[in-house]
Amino acid sequence: MYNKIDFIIAGVGGQGTILASDILVEVGLHAGYDVKKSEVHGMSQRGGGVESQVRWGERVYSPLIEKGKADYLLGFEMLEAARWTEYLNPSSVVYVNRHKMYPPSVTTGQAEYPAETAIEHELSSRAGRYEWVDAMAAAKELGNPALAGVIMLGRLSADLDVEPETWLKVIAELVPAKLVELNKKAFITGRKMKKGV
């Protein structure tokens, strides 16, 4: 057990950040932590940026994480990940799905999407460890881009002291019945992405 683990999941509406954070918070509960989760719905569902915060700890008060105190940042989309630099500290771990979704100012040619290297620099220079995760590519290989989120969770799970069975049990409870096997497969795919495994 750790004293506390704070997670931020950032992505774009429709990418499954809410499902992923629901899984993450339930897993924390199963692992014996006090847990809280915060998210914002509403206007942001319509293709806007979305973010969920999940906290595991001995006793969690605020559902919101403080700046400079996130232990893990999971970026489901590159640009959205880069918005959370202020929450990182020199021991934070950052996983970013190698996937771009262009906002309207970029698609219409008014703004430029930042370079991959620039995003990596912004995040890695403030964190303890930075890793690209080819979750989108792996999800497409599994036949469904929506699986990228669970693949990201799989990668994260390899760092945490919780049995994979717990994760798989929670996934089975929270995803639609006909997608359980596919999501379990996606989770295992992500878990195996840990370097050297």
Place this chain on the structure above:
Amino acid sequence: MKKLLSGNEAFAYGAYLAGVQLAAAYPGTPSTEIVKNCATYDTIYAEWSPNEKVSLDVATGASYAGRRALCAMKHVGLNVAADSLFSASYTGLKGGLVIINADDPGMHSSQNEQDNRNYAKFAKVPMLEPADSEEAKNYVRIALEMSEQYDTPVLIRTTTRLSHSRTLVEIDDSKRVIPSDEIPAYERNIPKYVMVPGNARRRHPVVEERLQKLAALAETLEINKIEPGNDEIGIITSGVIYQYARDVFPNATILKLGMVWPLPKQMIIDFAKRVKKLVIIEELDPFIEEYVRILGLDCIGKEVYPIEGEYSPSLIREVSYKAGLLTEAPPEVSAASIDLPMRPPMLCPGCGHRGLFYALKRLDATVFGDIGCYTLGAAPPLAAMHTTTCMGGGFGVVHGVDKMGVKDKTVAVLGDSTFFHSGIHPMIDVLYNGGISTLIITDNRITAMTGHQDNPGSGRTLLGEPAERIDIETVVRGLGAKRVEVVNPYEVEQVMKVVKEGLESGEPSVVIARYPCVLHTKEKHPVPTVDTEACTNCGNCLKIGCPPITKGENYVAIDNILCNGCGLCARVCPFNAIKKPEEQ
């Protein structure tokens, strides 16, 4: 057993445990899931009412009938229901009546960030404020018992952060109040329930006396409690802000208020004596602070903690440190040093509203808008909406503008759910008072923005039962409108023609732009292809602001995953370079 519930789910579970028999609401973020979840309990009759005022009247009726009732709304919804609230405050009731009000500090999905604690004071009714989902569950029961004991509606205040956070709730149905299945008898009581001046004059002192009794109760109520700590700093706070204060000031003495109106006067005076520095941390207005200052007590409040915006533990830490209340500096952090293009919400790929707003843009119409997904018609590149105020506001505004003789292709747009909410009355005004306005109802057959709730035009109730659809065209014609057209919003040329005719007619006209929400119906068509030879990269298709279309070096590209295949881009391409699959 403990389970993770959102604040809103917990309110609904609390209603179930407390024997609530009726729950009514109009959807509004962040309150929507309260009554939506009430509908999942078979002991609660739950409905989407056409607007918040109706929902409160319905809930009041259930409580007049002696049964426990719940009503939920977002903060601006209480403006709509305010008339009913103030009346219910005077009449009192019989069965418990709880009104759950969801404020939206930071305006995640709202047009303002009013602090509705002011309504409790204004309407002279008590208000409770839970700090997590467990309290959300428990406070519903406390509110209903208080309501019955003191003969008053009781407000519960939540905020976006409480409503949409998931925290642990004890699940235990063993002590639940089993609702009576007997048919209640309505008890007639003219002096109590008929608010003509003579009766209302006799009720007002009752209301004042009630408030005094509730103020006395506040002194001993368990949910107002002192958590002892180091008395150097004493914090008065409530709601989710309590959680932030606990994180930032782990050792401080805290007076956590579970009831934020009326406030416990003596408790506050004693607390102020006990601690060295009295600090009030409250989101939005200085509601508690003003009360404390009126008591003549010195405190630290809004000179440190902002009135505007949503709080967070980071913000509280930062400003507390600057004010010398914390010795340890917040962690040094920095924003990204590269430009990060914003990602505002957009009309969904395939949304029918896009065709309507593209047509209005091409007409160069001045558009008086309203509240719903279609408010996104104001976003660039469409930028085809020029006012948005409150629910049902646009139809009245355009009438006023038109009466002043403005000749600027003025039209007003609102959605089907907004029409049923508060669009009918201003339409009556236009039709009856010699208006000439062009009124457009964008009818996607669902209340989409808040997450696809049924409405009187969708043909289904909240409980999932079929209902006779209220046909907008019939309503409009019934009101006396002569010039009424139903159009498909994807047919841009047709929309332009009909709107133009309406504008030139010199009489009121109604256009119903009807296409069911594709996000709701999950309608999807094959993705159009771009003929890279024919595409001149003119950018015309980019003007519809559809997320899957991207400008490339020499031609545009369409993202296969995002695209819904509606084909609007193919319609607007002047070079016939975008082809729908059936045309290939």
